Amino acid sequence: xxxxxxxxxxxxxxxxxxxxxLFILPILPKKGGAAHSADFIMSKSSLLQQPMLSFLxxxxxxxxxxxFGAAFVIFRSNVTFSFNVPNxxxxxxxxxxxxxxxxxxxxxxxxxxxGGDLDRLLDKADVVHLLAVPxxxxxxxxxxxxxxxxxxxxxxxxxxxxxxxxxLEMSKFNFMHVNIENQAVDLFxxxxxxxxxxxxxxxxxxxxxxAIKHVMGWVCQYGRHTVGPTxxxxxxxxxxxxxxxxxxxEEFVEKIIRQKRGEIGGSTLGIFSCLFHGSLExxxxxxxxxxxxxxxxxxxxxxxxLSCPVEALRLSSSALAKNWDYYxxxxxxxxxxxxxxxxxxxNFLESSLQLNQEAxxxxxxxxxxxxxxxxxxxxxxxxxxx
Numbered sequence: 001x002x003x004x005x006x007x008x009x010x011x012x013x014x015x016x017x018x019x020x021x022l023f024i025l026p027i028l029p030k031k032g033g034a035a036h037s038a039d040f041i042m043s044k045s046s047l048l049q050q051p052m053l054s055f056l057x058x059x060x061x062x063x064x065x066x067x068f069g070a071a072f073v074i075f076r077s078n079v080t081f082s083f084n085v086p087n088x089x090x091x092x093x094x095x096x097x098x099x100x101x102x103x104x105x106x107x108x109x110x111x112x113x114x115g116g117d118l119d120r121l122l123d124k125a126d127v128v129h130l131l132a133v134p135x136x137x138x139x140x141x142x143x144x145x146x147x148x149x150x151x152x153x154x155x156x157x158x159x160x161x162x163x164x165x166x167x168l169e170m171s172k173f174n175f176m177h178v179n180i181e182n183q184a185v186d187l188f189x190x191x192x193x194x195x196x197x198x199x200x201x202x203x204x205x206x207x208x209x210x211a212i213k214h215v216m217g218w219v220c221q222y223g224r225h226t227v228g229p230t231x232x233x234x235x236x237x238x239x240x241x242x243x244x245x246x247x248x249x250e251e252f253v254e255k256i257i258r259q260k261r262g263e264i265g266g267s268t269l270g271i272f273s274c275l276f277h278g279s280l281e282x283x284x285x286x287x288x289x290x291x292x293x294x295x296x297x298x299x300x301x302x303x304x305x306l307s308c309p310v311e312a313l314r315l316s317s318s319a320l321a322k323n324w325d326y327y328x329x330x331x332x333x334x335x336x337x338x339x340x341x342x343x344x345x346x347n348f349l350e351s352s353l354q355l356n357q358e359a360x361x362x363x364x365x366x367x368x369x370x371x372x373x374x375x376x377x378x379x380x381x382x383x384x385x386x
Contacts, residue, residue: 108382109375110288112297118288118379119301125196125286130175131184134266135210136202137292138177144299145175148308173302181271185279188287198288198298201372204268208355209346211263213338215256217320220245231255242323246335249328258353269359277364280384289368291378 110117122128130145132138149171164170178184178199187197220234232255235246257264280287290298302308327335350356371383 108371108380108385110377110379110381112294112301112377112379114301114304117381118298121196121286121288121381122301122305124194126172126194127170127192128173128196128198129187129191130173131178131187131197131199132175133178133200133202133207133268133271134263135207135214136200136268137295138175138200140295141175141200142177144302145173148303148306149173178271179266181273181275184271185275188279188283188285191285194286196286196288198290200292200295201289201369201378202268202292203369204356205346205350207266207268208264208349209342211266212257212342212346213326214320215262215264216245216247216252216326216338217324218262219247219256220324220326221320239325242325243321244325244327246327246329249330249336249341252328253353257349257355260355264355267356267358269356269362269365272361272365272368273359274361274364277361277384284382284385287382287384289372289380289383291372294378297377297379 110121112118130141132141176183176187184199191197219232220236223234232247232251237244237246255261326338328338328341329335368383372378372380
C-alpha cells in the first residue's frame with residue numbers, strides 16, 4: 001500500500017497516516033458494555049488487505065466498500081472511537097462546550113450573576129434574539145429594549161430583506177413575539193451559527209389564566225374592536241374612583257374563551273410542537289430557555305453591558321387602565337370577581353373546552369419544562385442536547 005504522511009495535527013501530539021489501501025471495517029460486538037477500541041478495529045481490518053482480494057474487479061470492491069460502509073453507519077453505536085481533543089470553540093460561533101461556557105456541575109443550567117454562564121454567552125454572541133410566547137414577558141422585553149436601546153433597538157420582522165436594506169448598522173439585540181410555531185422554526189433554520197436565542201417559558205395553564213384576564217380587560221375597556229366581533233356585551237359602571245365591568249359567564253366562556261380570542265389562542269403547547277422540537281435537533285441553535293420569572297436577572301445583565309439605566313420591569317400592558325375590576329355573572333345572578341372565578345375553574349378549562357387541539361409532542365414539552373424548573377435560576381442552555 002502506498003502511504004503518505006498527513007499534515008501534522010496537534011491532538012495530544014498525535015499524527016494520523018493516510019493510506020490509499022482499501023479498508024473494510026468489521027462490525028464488532030460489544031464486550032463488557034464497551035466496544036473494542038479503534039486501534040483493534042484498524043489492526044483487524046489489515047487482514048482484508050491480503051492478495052486474495054486482488055482478483056476482484058474494482059467495481060466489486062467498490063460495491064463491497066459501500067455495503068460494509070452502510071452497515072458500519074447503521075450500527076455505528078456498537079463501535080467507539082476514542083480521540084482526546086482539547087476543548088475549543090468554533091471560529092466565529094458560540095462555544096457550546098459544557099466545561100467552557102456552561103456550569104458543568106449542574107447539567108446545562110445557567111448561572112445568572114455578573115460574569116456567570118449567561119453573561120458569558122451574551123458576550124460571545126454576535127447577535128441576540130429575544131423571543132417570547134404570548135403572555136410570557138414579551139411586552140416587558142419590548143419595553144425594556146426600546147427604553148434601553150432607543151432607536152438602535154431592533155424588532156425581528158417578517159420582511160427581513162426590507163429591514164436589511166433600510167439601515168446600515170444592525171442591532172445586536174432583537175425581539176419578536178412568537179405566536180405560531182413556524183416563526184421560531186424559521187429563525188432556527190436560517191440564522192447564522194453565532195446567533196444566541198433567548199426564549200421565554202411560562203406554564204400553559206398559568207399563561208391561559210393571565211390571557212383570559214388580559215382579553216377581558218380589552219373587551220371591557222375598548223370593546224370588540226381589539227379582539228374581533230365577539231357578540232359579548234360588557235356592562236360597565238362607576239364605583240367611586242374605579243370602574244367595574246360585568247360580563248355574562250356563559251357568553252364569556254362560549255364566545256371569548258372557547259373561540260380563543262386574542263392571546264387566549266396563543267397556546268405554548270401549540271408553539272412547542274413536534275415541529276419545534278424536531279427543528280432543535282435538526283438545526284442545533286444556541287438556545288437559552290428562561291422562565292418569565294427570571295427576566296429581571298436577564299435585564300440586569302443586558303443593562304450592565306449597555307450602560308443602560310433601565311431597572312424597572314413591567315409585567316403588564318400599559319395600554320390597559322389599572323383602576324378596573326372585572327366580574328362574571330354566573331347563572332344564579334351572582335357577580336364573581338375574575339380572579340376568584342379562575343381560582344375555581346382555571347384547571348378545568350383546557351380539558352372541558354379542548355383548547356389545546358393544536359398541541360403535539362406534549363411529552364417532550366413537559367420534559368423541557370421539568371428541566372427548566374429544576375435549574376436553580378430556571379434558565380437552561382441547549383436542553384435538547386443530552
